[in-house]
Amino acid sequence: MRSLSHRCAVQEKELEGEDKISTSMTSLDFDCIVIGAGIQGSFTAYHLAKNKKKTLLLEQFLLPHSRGSSHGQTRIIRKAYEQDFYVHMMEECLQLWTLLEAETNTKLYRRTGLLVMGPERGQSFKLFKDTLKRNNVPTVSLERGEEFSRHIPHVTLRNGEGAIVDTTAGVLYADRALRAVQGYFQSLGGVIKDGEKVEDITPGSVVTVTTSAGVYRAKSLVITTGPWANALLSHTGLQLPLTVLKINVCYWREKVPGSYAARKRFPCFVHVGEEWFGHHIYGLPSNEYPGLVKICYHTGSETDPDKRDRQTDRSDIDILSQFVSRCLPGLDPEPAVVETCLYTVTPDHHFVLDRHPSHSNIIIGAGFSGHGFKFGPVVGKVLCELSLGQLPSHDLSPFKIQRFQNRSKPRL
Ligand SMILES: Cc1cc2nc3c(=O)[nH]c(=O)nc-3n(C[C@H](O)[C@H](O)[C@H](O)COP(=O)(O)OP(=O)(O)OC[C@H]3O[C@@H](n4cnc5c(N)ncnc54)[C@H](O)[C@@H]3O)c2cc1C
Numbered sequence: 001m002r003s004l005s006h007r008c009a010v011q012e013k014e015l016e017g018e019d020k021i022s023t024s025m026t027s028l029d030f031d032c033i034v035i036g037a038g039i040q041g042s043f044t045a046y047h048l049a050k051n052k053k054k055t056l057l058l059e060q061f062l063l064p065h066s067r068g069s070s071h072g073q074t075r076i077i078r079k080a081y082e083q084d085f086y087v088h089m090m091e092e093c094l095q096l097w098t099l100l101e102a103e104t105n106t107k108l109y110r111r112t113g114l115l116v117m118g119p120e121r122g123q124s125f126k127l128f129k130d131t132l133k134r135n136n137v138p139t140v141s142l143e144r145g146e147e148f149s150r151h152i153p154h155v156t157l158r159n160g161e162g163a164i165v166d167t168t169a170g171v172l173y174a175d176r177a178l179r180a181v182q183g184y185f186q187s188l189g190g191v192i193k194d195g196e197k198v199e200d201i202t203p204g205s206v207v208t209v210t211t212s213a214g215v216y217r218a219k220s221l222v223i224t225t226g227p228w229a230n231a232l233l234s235h236t237g238l239q240l241p242l243t244v245l246k247i248n249v250c251y252w253r254e255k256v257p258g259s260y261a262a263r264k265r266f267p268c269f270v271h272v273g274e275e276w277f278g279h280h281i282y283g284l285p286s287n288e289y290p291g292l293v294k295i296c297y298h299t300g301s302e303t304d305p306d307k308r309d310r311q312t313d314r315s316d317i318d319i320l321s322q323f324v325s326r327c328l329p330g331l332d333p334e335p336a337v338v339e340t341c342l343y344t345v346t347p348d349h350h351f352v353l354d355r356h357p358s359h360s361n362i363i364i365g366a367g368f369s370g371h372g373f374k375f376g377p378v379v380g381k382v383l384c385e386l387s388l389g390q391l392p393s394h395d396l397s398p399f400k401i402q403r404f405q406n407r408s409k410p411r412l
Pocket residue numbers: 035036037038039040041058059060061067068069070071074075076077196197198199224225226227228232247249296341342343365366368369370371372373374375
């Protein structure tokens with residue numbers, strides 16, 4: 001935190017800034033400042049620029065970087081969810097991803113389908129299946145045995161396990177998507193300043209943001225700082241019940257090259273048998289690294305985003321090895337590559353998309369709980385709407401900060 005005298009000086013500048021905004025803008029003044037150039041901040045900036053707002057996107061690291069949550073080559077996009085509200089948001093997400101593909105002439109999505117498998121009588125499997133059916137998502141149900149093996153070779157379903165395929169699902173090319181959305185934002189006149197860490201925020205009718213390199217003012221501020229959300233919110237007197245987890249991103253070698261390849265129509269998958277493995281396990285077909293299949297455990301060990309390399313727990317990798325031996329016999333059950341990514345998890349695993357409770361021109365997008373990438377286009381749209389004082393175009397009641405009253409740390 002900066003000293004009191006610094007804050008007073010900034011507040012004086014803020015008042016001067018307020019005058020200037022109503023008359024003429026200086027080069028340091030913006031309609032909106034977005035902090036954090038991960039997928040959510042980048043899409044928020046993109047929507048603001050499309051609304052002709054003068055927008056500054058600030059990023060602490062030089063871009064591109066791999067220290068947050070949005071890096072890496074791939075993410076799953078799916079309608080298969082346990083809750084209707086995510087399925088509803090996904091309808092528009094798919095359209096907006098297609099629009100960005102057209103705007104930037106870049107292929108961002110490959111349809112592969114998503115195989116949902118797990119104990120047929122388990123609560124999770126039933127919820128996924130019912131939500132898909134209730135929302136008329138195109139699906140294929142596969143009977144265990146000959147039919148399943150014909151469609152999905154090299155996967156073993158156990159007695160009592162069911163399988164349903166969300167045929168709308170696929171792979172998003174994550175790094176490419178981040179580049180595309182940031183590039184398009186800049187082509188609309190948006191300003192990105194990377195390698196500039198935000199060190200202080202002074203709320204007010206004009207918000208002042210102090211970085212390692214300068215001071216900027218804007219009518220509204222959007223905070224999308226992923227694992228660093230609480231570090232930034234501490235400057236505004238707010239803390240959310242967020243837990244940062246280090247995820248071991250594991251790649252497993254095919255015994256026969258190509259047997260789990262996207263080009264051979266192997267789908268993305270999620271195993272929802274938390275009764276057996278504790279948490280969901282998900283995977284993507286071999287694609288980005290030839291001969292290697294990405295499979296991750298949907299939780300990890302708590303960490304500090306600035307000290308994540310000191311977190312060396314590998315118990316999740318042991319669970320994944322058991323899963324691979326049992327369900328994917330065509331893979332070597334030791335990971336060939338292990339990378340790192342971070343989750344920022346809320347107690348109910350739903351996002352935070354809301355106004356700051358004390359400063360209505362500060363908007364927060366946080367707690368994406370390891371499943372936010374696919375929603376980037378709609379998250380950016382609603383954060384933009386909130387910052388412009390518009391009615392959000394999606395129901396944000398599941399994402400309100402108020403739900404955390406009397407809650408503390410997430411259950412992991
Ligand atoms: C292993 C893994 C697999 C995943 N798989 C999927 C999937 O299949 N499908 C899916 O939909 N989602 C998936 N996700 C989740 C998804 O990637 C995240 O929800 C999403 O990337 C979160 O984006 P973000 O913009 O909130 O955070 P980030 O990408 O972390 O961006 C926050 C940015 O803020 C910057 N920042 C922080 N502090 C400051 C500061 N003081 N000043 C300036 N800048 C700052 C950071 O440097 C960072 O660039 C996965 C995540 C992981 C880790």
